[in-house]
Amino acid sequence: MSAPELKQNQSRREMRKALIRLRMEMHRQEIRHESRELVNPLNRMRGMTRQFQQGLGIKHAPLWGMAGVVLLGFLTGRGTGGGGSGGLTRLVRLSTSLMPLIKLVMQGPGRKN
Missing domain, CATH: 1.20.5 (Single alpha-helices involved in coiled-coils or other helix-helix interfaces)
Structure with missing residues (x-):
């Protein structure tokens, strides 16, 4: 000035x-x-x-972090008390939640955005 x-x-x-x-x-x-x-x-x-x-x-650190949190939530969370199929239900929920991450890993490092 x-x-x-x-x-x-x-x-x-x-x-x-x-x-x-x-x-x-x-x-x-x-x-x-x-x-x-x-x-x-x-x-x-x-x-x-x-x-x-x-x-x-x-490359996708936030996605990996979210997947880790979801995984810990499913593994350490309590069941809803719906009966004996709680483990199977939990496994299905886990696999559907992690589907985008699994697809990303399956594509490999060859694809660049």
């Missing part, structure tokens, strides 16, 4: 206004700088997770 041009015969009031504008701009820049400093660790963490996923070759 460039300093405003001050004329020789400017009134005291105009000079105060110019000073206040300069202070406000300084405060804006301080706030911008501090907010960047606060957000910087978050941005670094995002970059690290992207690099980690790319380094491992995990």
Whole structure:
């Protein structure tokens, strides 16, 4: 930001206004700088997770994570108390829930989106 041009015969009031504008701009820049400093660790963490996923070759990491959660939910969840076929029902639900992931794995790494 460039300093405003001050004329020789400017009134005291105009000079105060110019000073206040300069202070406000300084405060804006301080706030911008501090907010960047606060957000910087978050941005670094995002970059690290992207690099980690790319380094491992995990293309669909959120899908894998969701599949893991579904798998744990089905394996550790209680039955509905419907009788002896609870295990079979649970297995059918698990396989239908994981169908998109199974298709993705079966396609292999040869297909690029």
